[in-house]
Amino acid sequence: MSQNALDSEEFDAVVLGTGLIESIVASELAAADKKVLHIDRNPYYGGSFACFTLSAFIEWAVQHRDQRQTPSVDIFVGSGSIDTESPTFVVDHTSKLGDANNATSDAAERLVERLSPYLADAQQPSERISVTEQLAKLLSNDRKYAIELAPKVAYCRGKLVDLVINTGIGDHVQFKGVEHNYIARDDDAIERVPDSKGDIFASDSLSLIEKRKLMKLMTSIDDDKLTEECADDMSFAQFLETRFKLSGKLLDSVLYAVARVEKRDELSARAGCARVQKYVRSIGRYGRMAYLCAMYGGGSEIAQSFCRLCAVSGGTYILSERVGSVEKRDDDTGYAVQLSHGRVFAKHVVLDPSYLPDSEPTDCAVSRAVCILDNPVLGDDTTAILSYVVDVGVVSVLYTTQATLAAPSGQSVVYLWTSGRLSDTRALLLSALNKVCGSLARPLFTALFETRDMKPVQDALPGLCYTAAPDSTLDFDSAVDRALEIVADIA
Amino acid sequence: MHGRRRQALKEPSVDEKEQSRQRVEKYCALNNSVMSLRANNVFTASALDQTKRLLELNTELHTVWNYRRQVFEHMDLWQDTEERQRMLEAELGFLFEIIMKNVKSYWMWNHRVWTLNSMPRADWKKELGLVAKLLALDARNFHGWDYRRFIVSNLKKASEGSSGSSGGEFAYTTEQINRDCANHSAWHNRSKLLPAVLEKASSAEAQKSLLRTETDMILNAIYTDPDDQNAWLYHEWLVSIQPSDEDRCHLLRDKVAAIRELLDLEDEKDEASNKRPLIELVDALAALDRLEAVTDTEKNECLETLRRLKSIDSYHVGRYSDMIQSLAQRWDLGSEHTSTMISQ
Numbered sequence: 001m002s003q004n005a006l007d008s009e010e011f012d013a014v015v016l017g018t019g020l021i022e023s024i025v026a027s028e029l030a031a032a033d034k035k036v037l038h039i040d041r042n043p044y045y046g047g048s049f050a051c052f053t054l055s056a057f058i059e060w061a062v063q064h065r066d067q068r069q070t071p072s073v074d075i076f077v078g079s080g081s082i083d084t085e086s087p088t089f090v091v092d093h094t095s096k097l098g099d100a101n102n103a104t105s106d107a108a109e110r111l112v113e114r115l116s117p118y119l120a121d122a123q124q125p126s127e128r129i130s131v132t133e134q135l136a137k138l139l140s141n142d143r144k145y146a147i148e149l150a151p152k153v154a155y156c157r158g159k160l161v162d163l164v165i166n167t168g169i170g171d172h173v174q175f176k177g178v179e180h181n182y183i184a185r186d187d188d189a190i191e192r193v194p195d196s197k198g199d200i201f202a203s204d205s206l207s208l209i210e211k212r213k214l215m216k217l218m219t220s221i222d223d224d225k226l227t228e229e230c231a232d233d234m235s236f237a238q239f240l241e242t243r244f245k246l247s248g249k250l251l252d253s254v255l256y257a258v259a260r261v262e263k264r265d266e267l268s269a270r271a272g273c274a275r276v277q278k279y280v281r282s283i284g285r286y287g288r289m290a291y292l293c294a295m296y297g298g299g300s301e302i303a304q305s306f307c308r309l310c311a312v313s314g315g316t317y318i319l320s321e322r323v324g325s326v327e328k329r330d331d332d333t334g335y336a337v338q339l340s341h342g343r344v345f346a347k348h349v350v351l352d353p354s355y356l357p358d359s360e361p362t363d364c365a366v367s368r369a370v371c372i373l374d375n376p377v378l379g380d381d382t383t384a385i386l387s388y389v390v391d392v393g394v395v396s397v398l399y400t401t402q403a404t405l406a407a408p409s410g411q412s413v414v415y416l417w418t419s420g421r422l423s424d425t426r427a428l429l430l431s432a433l434n435k436v437c438g439s440l441a442r443p444l445f446t447a448l449f450e451t452r453d454m455k456p457v458q459d460a461l462p463g464l465c466y467t468a469a470p471d472s473t474l475d476f477d478s479a480v481d482r483a484l485e486i487v488a489d490i491a
Numbered sequence: 492m493h494g495r496r497r498q499a500l501k502e503p504s505v506d507e508k509e510q511s512r513q514r515v516e517k518y519c520a521l522n523n524s525v526m527s528l529r530a531n532n533v534f535t536a537s538a539l540d541q542t543k544r545l546l547e548l549n550t551e552l553h554t555v556w557n558y559r560r561q562v563f564e565h566m567d568l569w570q571d572t573e574e575r576q577r578m579l580e581a582e583l584g585f586l587f588e589i590i591m592k593n594v595k596s597y598w599m600w601n602h603r604v605w606t607l608n609s610m611p612r613a614d615w616k617k618e619l620g621l622v623a624k625l626l627a628l629d630a631r632n633f634h635g636w637d638y639r640r641f642i643v644s645n646l647k648k649a650s651e652g653s654s655g656s657s658g659g660e661f662a663y664t665t666e667q668i669n670r671d672c673a674n675h676s677a678w679h680n681r682s683k684l685l686p687a688v689l690e691k692a693s694s695a696e697a698q699k700s701l702l703r704t705e706t707d708m709i710l711n712a713i714y715t716d717p718d719d720q721n722a723w724l725y726h727e728w729l730v731s732i733q734p735s736d737e738d739r740c741h742l743l744r745d746k747v748a749a750i751r752e753l754l755d756l757e758d759e760k761d762e763a764s765n766k767r768p769l770i771e772l773v774d775a776l777a778a779l780d781r782l783e784a785v786t787d788t789e790k791n792e793c794l795e796t797l798r799r800l801k802s803i804d805s806y807h808v809g810r811y812s813d814m815i816q817s818l819a820q821r822w823d824l825g826s827e828h829t830s831t832m833i834s835q
Contacts, residue, residue, distance in 0.1 A: 197671075197672070197673075197715060197716070198669065198670055198671055198672065200715055201668075201669065201672040201711055201712065201715045202669040208710060208711065208714040208749070208752075209714065209752055209756070211711065211714045211715055212714045212715070212717070212753060212756060213756065215714075215715055215716065216756070245756065
């Protein structure tokens with residue numbers, strides 16, 4: 001497409017960013033016969049849900065990430081650095097430009113060159129060779145990694161799965177079941193959360209009376225009338241304690257691993273019942289599990305499928321497109337968006353807030369860790385989730401292997417995340433990582449970063465539809481909710 | 492098969508009705524032909540072929556199965572060992588084809604048993620594999636379980652003196668029970684195997700330990716689903732095979748304690764779900780009473796429970812009144828007490 005080819009073209013909607021929310025919106029609008037222009041500033045789809053090979057992930061850290069949203073990425077190569085909690089590389093805006101680039105065709109060398117300006121002060125020059133060697137080893141399997149920026153899974157009977165079925169995308173995306181749900185509390189061993197009658201019967205970790213209580217909970221949760229017993233001001237934790245007499249480990253398992261609260265009393269009784277009901281009803285739809293995990297990286301694959309659908313319905317796509325200003329049109333018929341391909345007009349603009357030049361980060365953040373382990377520590381060829389519950393907070397963990405084509409055989413890729421700024425949660429994340437590794441696995445490569453929610457500055461344009469950065473929930477439904485909200489506003 | 496939804500029937504179309512009529516006509520013709528062959532004591536290859544085609548259409552014709560067996564036994568080739576082996580192997584193949592149409596046909600299973608018993612060389616291991624596959628599809632098909640017992644006993648005969656077969660079978664029931672603790676067939680098979688397993692135990696201590704494992708396992712089932720009668724039944728049977736009265740009382744006291752714990756957990760509004768635990772409580776207290784002394788409080792608790800049951804379970808009011816009367820008499824609690832109990 002030649003430069004300025006789009007100049008002065010009119011659209012019903014311009015969507016900025018190809019994250020999951022934006023892609024669902026674009027696809028739904030196109031299906032409703034709207035003329036859609038869908039833009040991404042990156043050379044790849046997925047936005048903040050994007051999925052990368054290892055080398056592409058490092059490229060994202062160095063080049064493509066939004067500095068305001070993700071100020072820095074700490075990279076640990078090998079397990080020694082994790083133990084001392086001193087990163088090998090700190091990728092932020094304060095890089096010291098190194099020596100002139102020695103042209104090299106070796107992929108590992110090139111990558112290390114890209115990273116070398118960010119070598120942490122504490123690193124000795126002699127360690128550089130070892131780091132290069134370790135990176136080279138990892139990069140020999142580069143294409144076998146599918147590293148997600150914002151990993152999530154889907155409830156088998158949740159909104160994303162229903163949307164995927166209704167739009168026909170289900171034909172193009174493959175899923176595997178999340179086979180196990182674990183909980184790890186304080187210094188206790190990691191335990192499986194039983195999720196079926198057979199599981200409960202055979203469980204070693206529940207007492208007899210606990211089994212009865214859990215069975216009663218699972219059978220009565222399906223009854224919609226149960227919520228009538230929830231007092232308005234009761235938290236779900238209180239409800240479980242009084243109505244089902246749960247306590248201790250069992251209470252924690254239901255609260256954290258099933259209802260997925262982050263703080264003990266944050267969830268109302270009614271909302272808690274709805275969540276557990278969703279979980280229990282999801283089991284059995286596709287097998288003995290409540291969640292599905294997409295192959296090749298969930299959010300990204302699904303977002304791309306929605307983009308494909310939008311294109312088939314007439315949407316126009318441009319990647320690697322720089323977005324300048326977004327302004328209101330003088331005659332109040334919408335907006336003008338400045339692109340390098342020209343200035344386009346749109347009745348509606350839907351955007352990831354980081355696309356506005358003058359948006360700023362809020363205090364709301366999700367801290368994340370991505371870790372490549374040298375061992376499929378929770379089982380080879382399986383996918384699992386784990387809740388790490390300690391006094392100071394709760395960490396969600398998603399464990400992936402070659403089962404979802406996320407890692408080469410013999411390794412695993414583990415994601416850990418929790419709400420909060422990285423400066424506050426760093427120790428918690430590393431402690432959770434230690435728990436997962438136990439004595440069986442060592443990290444080969446770890447990245448720590450945070451993603452902050454962005455918001456437009458005070459006097460920004462009214463009427464723009466903002467999507468949001470991926471939140472700390474485990475599943476996609478909050479993203480689907482937001483997308484459908486936007487679609488309802490526009491269409 | 493378990494777990495399949497019943498489907499509503501639709502009114503058939505004119506075409507479908509015609510097709511159906513033609514099929515019925517063909518079937519009747521074949522049936523008549525076979526019956527007349529049988530009446531005339533015809534035992535030829537043609538008879539084999541016709542019975543085969545008829546049985547493919549309808550596995551429930553036990554007369555035809557009987558007749559087919561007679562045909563086999565009358566054939567000249569039957570006398571030759573190798574020929575017989577070949578014919579019966581082919582018969583097994585035929586049975587395998589039709590087994591999926593109706594997994595619960597008594598006559599077909601019977602015929603398979605006859606085939607294996609008549610074969611000069613039966614491959615019991617292969618049969619075991621087959622029945623394992625069947626039970627994987629439907630773990631509660633009692634034909635499958637019966638057949639499994641038949642094969643296992645033949646395997647044992649074939650490998651005289653080799654131990655561990657019942658151990659393997661026992662482990663198989665454990666596996667099935669862990670998959671679905673409501674699998675009554677698995678529990679039943681377990682009860683058939685347990686005595687042999689206990690006998691093989693190396694010492695009295697080992698026996699006690701095995702029994703304790705069984706008790707733990709059945710208590711797990713009881714706590715997981717107190718409404719499942721099968722679990723209580725197995726527990727009752729465990730009580731009966733205890734080596735001494737003391738052990739029996741111990742188990743019964745545990746049962747009473749478990750029931751009390753379960754009842755504690757229930758709330759007042761949901762009385763109906765308490766029915767089974769309450770009945771078992773009455774049975775346990777009455778059984779204890781026959782073995783050792785129970786306190787007056789417990790006797791009153793028993794009668795009180797029966798009164799509760801009368802209001803929960805109106806279908807069996809007569810039975811409960813009857814039990815109240817006989818127990819009150821046994822415990823000599825006086826006639827006014829009895830009459831008050833009954834009239835409520």
